[in-house]
Amino acid sequence: xxxxxxxxxxxxxxxxxxxxxxxxxxxxxxxxxxxxxxxxxxxxxxxxxxxxxxxxxxxxxxxxxxxxxxxxxxxxxxxxxxxxxxxxxxxxxxxxxxxxxxxxxxxxxxxxxxxxxxxxxxxxxxxxxxxxxxxxxxxxxxxxxxxxxxxxxxxxxxxxxxxxxxxxxxxxxxxxxxxxxxxxxxxxxxxxxxxxxxxxxxxxxxxxxxxxxxxxxxxxxxxxxxxxxxxxxxxxxxxxxxxxxxxxxxxxxxxxxxxxxxxxxxxxxxxxxxxxxxxxxxxxxxxxxxxxxxxxxxxxxxxxxxxxxxxxxxxxxxxxxxx
Amino acid sequence: xxxxxxxxxxxxxxxxxxxxxxxxxxxxxxxxxxxxxxxxxxxxxxxxxxxxxxxxxxxxxxxxxxxxxxxxxxxxxxxxxxxxxxxxxxxxxxxxxxxxxxxxxxxxxxxxxxxxxxxxxxxxxxxxxxxxxxxxxxxxxxxxxxxxxxxxxxxxxxxxxxxxxxxxxxxxxxxxxxxxxxxxxxxxxxxxxxxxxxxxxxxxxxxxxxxxxxxxxxxxxxxxxxxxxxxxxxxxxxxxxxxxxxxxxxxxx
Numbered sequence: 116x117x118x119x120x121x122x123x124x125x126x127x128x129x130x131x132x133x134x135x136x137x138x139x140x141x142x143x144x145x146x147x148x149x150x151x152x153x154x155x156x157x158x159x160x161x162x163x164x165x166x167x168x169x170x171x172x173x174x175x176x177x178x179x180x181x182x183x184x185x186x187x188x189x190x191x192x193x194x195x196x197x198x199x200x201x202x203x204x205x206x207x208x209x210x211x212x213x214x215x216x217x218x219x220x221x222x223x224x225x226x227x228x229x230x231x232x233x234x235x236x237x238x239x240x241x242x243x244x245x246x247x248x249x250x251x252x253x254x255x256x257x258x259x260x261x262x263x264x265x266x267x268x269x270x271x272x273x274x275x276x277x278x279x280x281x282x283x284x285x286x287x288x289x290x291x292x293x294x295x296x297x298x299x300x301x302x303x304x305x306x307x308x309x310x311x312x313x314x315x316x317x318x319x320x321x322x323x324x325x326x327x328x329x330x331x332x333x334x335x336x337x338x339x340x341x342x343x344x345x346x347x348x349x350x351x352x353x354x355x356x357x358x359x360x361x362x363x364x365x366x367x368x369x370x371x372x373x374x375x376x377x378x379x380x381x382x383x384x385x386x387x388x389x390x391x392x393x394x395x396x397x398x399x400x401x402x403x404x405x406x407x408x409x410x411x412x413x414x415x416x417x418x419x420x421x422x423x424x425x426x427x428x429x430x431x432x433x434x435x436x437x438x
Numbered sequence: 439x440x441x442x443x444x445x446x447x448x449x450x451x452x453x454x455x456x457x458x459x460x461x462x463x464x465x466x467x468x469x470x471x472x473x474x475x476x477x478x479x480x481x482x483x484x485x486x487x488x489x490x491x492x493x494x495x496x497x498x499x500x501x502x503x504x505x506x507x508x509x510x511x512x513x514x515x516x517x518x519x520x521x522x523x524x525x526x527x528x529x530x531x532x533x534x535x536x537x538x539x540x541x542x543x544x545x546x547x548x549x550x551x552x553x554x555x556x557x558x559x560x561x562x563x564x565x566x567x568x569x570x571x572x573x574x575x576x577x578x579x580x581x582x583x584x585x586x587x588x589x590x591x592x593x594x595x596x597x598x599x600x601x602x603x604x605x606x607x608x609x610x611x612x613x614x615x616x617x618x619x620x621x622x623x624x625x626x627x628x629x630x631x632x633x634x635x636x637x638x639x640x641x642x643x644x645x646x647x648x649x650x651x652x653x654x655x656x657x658x659x660x661x662x663x664x665x666x667x668x669x670x671x672x673x674x675x676x677x678x679x680x681x682x683x684x685x686x687x688x689x690x691x
Contacts, residue, residue, distance in 0.1 A: 295545065295558055298531075302539050305528045311510035312488060312520050313603050314543035 133278060137271040145274045149342060151382045152281040153335045158362035158378035159288050160331035162371070163324035165363055166297070167317075168304040169219065171325065173230030174332050174359045176237035177207040179351035181333025183241060183248055186257040186340040196260040200337040207333025208326050215325040219318060234356045241348035254346040260338070273342055280338055284331050285375070291327070292371050300324050354395065361398050365405045367412020376413050439502060441466045441607055441638050442487070442518070447496035449482055449662075456482040457662045459496070464607065469629065469639045471653035471670075473646075475682055479662040480642045481523065484611055487640075488520040489513035501606065515543055517606035521599075521613065525592040529585035533576055533595055536584055537567040540602025567602060574598040574628060590621040594628070601632065608632065610641040614648050626652045650674060658682070 137145050157178060164171045181203035188199035218229040241248050248254055260267045260276060267273050291297050302310045303317050311317055340346055358381070366377020381401060388394040409415060442464040449457040457479040464470050472480050485491040487498060489510040497506045500518050508516075528536050538559050545563060559567075571577045574594050579587055584595060593613060600608055613629065614622035626648050633639050643649045649656065650670040658666040658673060660682040666673055673679055 293558060298535065298539060298558065299542065301531070302528050305530060306526050308490065308510075309522060309526045309528065309599075310539070310542075311490070312514055312522070313540050313599060314511045314514035314519075315539075316509075316511045 137274055142270050145270045147383075147386060149270075149274045149277040151379055152277040153339050153342075154359075154362065154378040154382045155281055155375050156284050156335040157332055157359045158366070158374035159285055159371075160328045160335070161359055161363055162288065162328075162368075162374050163291065163297075163300055164321075164328045165368060166292075166300045166304050167321045167324045168223075168307065169321060169325065170223065170227040170360075171230045171328070172227050172353070172360055173232075173234035173237075173356050174328065175351045175353075175355035176230075176234040177211055177329040177332035178336035178339065178355070179237050179241060179348075180207040180210055181336030182340040182346055182351070183254070183336075184333070185337035186254055186346055187247065189258045189261075189341065190254075190256065193258075195264070196262050196341060199341075200334060203337035203340075204330045204333035207336065208330035211326045211329025212322065215322050215329075219321045219325060230356075231353065234351075234353055238348050238352045241346075241351065248346075248348070251348060253348075255344070257340050257344040257346065259344065260341040277338060277342065280334060284334060288331070289371055296320075296323075358398060361402050365401055365412060367409075367414035369411055370414050373412050373414045380413060439466075440464055441501055442640070443499045444487070445497050445499075447483070447486060447498065448494045449479075449486055449491060450494045455662050457486065457493075457659075460659070460662070460664050462657060462664075464638060464640050467633065467636070467638055468655060469633050469641070469653050471649040471656040472640060472642045472659065473644075473649055473656060474659035474665070477661075478659040480659055481611065482662075483659070484520060484609055484642060487513075488518065488609060514603055517604065518609070519600045519603045519605035519607075520609035521596045521611055523611045523615070525589065525596065527584040527592055527595060527599075530583060532581050532583055533571060533587065533591075533598075534564070534567055534580040536595055537570050537598050537602050538563060540570075540599035541567060543603050570598050570601050574601070575624070590617055590625075593617070594625060597625075597628070597632075601637075605637055607638045607640065610639065610643075612643055613641060614643060614645050617645075622648050646674075 133148070136148060140148075157174060161171060161174050181200075183203075184206045185196075185199040185203035188194040188202050189196065194202070214229070214233055218226055221229065242250050244250070245252075258266075260273060262276070267276055292300075299310070299315055299320055303315065303320055307317050336351075362377035362381055363374045364377070365381060366375065367373035381398065384401075385394055385397050388397050405412060409419070440463045442462070444460060444462040447457055447460040447462065448455065460479075460483065462472075462483070472483065474480055482491065486493050489505070489508050489512065492507055497504055499505070500513075500516060503516065505513055505516060505518070528539060531539070541563050545559075568577065568580065571580050574597060576591060576594060576598060579591060584592065587595065593616075597608075597610065597613065610629065614625050617625065622645060629639060629641070629652060641649075641653070653670060656668065656670055656673045657664060658676075658679050665682055666676045666679050668676070
């Protein structure tokens with residue numbers, strides 16, 4: 116209780132700041148933060164699968180499916196945003212289920228290869244299926260999000276929508292992680308043979324983690340489509356998928372906050388390089404530095420700093436060391 | 439009727455017959471030891487029985503039901519639960535959480551419980567797990583991470599988790615390996631108590647003192663085949679068994 120109070124206070128402060136941002140910051144920051152929220156959803160939704168020990172390097176494929184589905188539903192059939200978003204997420208989850216069912220029996224690198232192949236296949240479909248997606252010309256004119264009959268025309272209103280979506284997704288994922296389900300996922304990641312011997316149907320649990328992740332990636336994609344209003348297949352390629360993975364590793368895999376911290380940190384820091392070749396170089400360098408100096412990710416940094424300070428106080432005898 | 443019966447159980451790895459034509463019978467309430475020199479096929483046998491490997495040929499009947507080819511979680515659900523060699527545990531979880539996961543088969547968690555309950559585990563499951571920890575002598579370390587436990591405790595924790603799954607037949611893979619005399623004595627006493635509470639036991643172990651002192655019947659494997667079977671006294675004086683362990687005398691070579 117005593118330990119969680121400062122954390123709860125800090126979270127509340129962050130939330131208030133995020134709620135107030137549109138009043139203080141300019142349109143640019145509102146736009147930027149909304150993109151960060153999308154990245155947070157993508158990053159956090161990859162976590163259940165990683166927890167089970169499945170390396171998924173194709174998460175952006177499901178974002179792509181969610182984005183195109185929602186965009187096409189809204190554009191061609193004038194479906195309201197709340198329905199098209201759900202449609203995109205459900206289709207992403209459905210495809211995830213179909214891909215996951217046969218391939219989740221594969222372990223480690225073999226499963227990772229299937230996801231890599233799938234993300235490229237999805238991108239190619241989006242490029243080639245011109246009558247539907249307009250291919251590399253890009254799908255433009257995606258309607259702005261329209262909720263309960265109201266069109267969210269301003270960047271600020273869309274920002275609040277993104278914030279709400281992120282909070283809901285994070286809340287659900289948080290509850291799942293700290294439930295029996297989350298513990299079973301963790302147990303599969305630690306020792307899948309032991310979990311099996313205790314009666315856990317590991318194939319089903321892995322499939323559930325993977326499909327849930329795909330669902331929320333679909334949610335992120337659907338919002339992205341109506342926010343940017345222009346979809347371009349190469350954006351959903353292998354590169355974005357690896358970035359989502361890098362968020363998880365750089366943020367840290369040991370705690371729920373890891374992928375969130377990683378996504379926020381990297382999205383903000385890489386902003387000057389967005390869309391340029393330097394972005395990839397930046398991500399690689401950060402990934403390498405993390406592996407070398409912070410193998411537990413950014414979330415282990417505060418603990419390490421405290422440890423460092425303690426060691427200093429011990430070596431240098433000062434009046435404060437007696438306390 | 440025996441609780442476990444295998445007929446012609448065979449497993450080939452490529453050209454190697456790791457287990458061939460093994461007929462194994464375990465009666466309800468017995469403590470049976472499975473011994474043999476290294477590479478005799480004991481662990482392969484365990485993997486076959488618990489569903490981690492599919493037999494090349496032969497059948498496994500457990501509790502009157504043919505369980506050949508079932509997957510590990512299905513085998514466990516029928517009450518045939520195994521432990522692992524070495525210390526296979528959920529190392530980053532506490533001892534209590536490890537046992538709580540052992541309750542998996544008998545726990546019901548609906549979506550409502552997952553999303554809206556503040557507790558991960560209902561109180562009755564925590565109570566049941568604490569009871570198992572107390573029974574196995576681990577109550578004092580319930581809140582410690584499994585990886586921080588001493589070796590002896592880790593091995594016993596493996597047994598405690600298996601008990602949580604409510605086995606009718608417990609397969610113990612080298613339960614006292616790496617333990618000192620006092621520790622192994624305590625674990626073998628625990629094994630007897632578990633049996634007295636109604637769980638049949640089949641164990642693989644290299645510690646002959648422990649095996650001879652605890653098991654009522656012993657099956658000896660060598661080169662994947664059943665070499666001998668009988669009481670500890672009969673097996674330990676059998677010429678074939680001595681030959682398998684110590685090698686044949688020069689005059690036989």
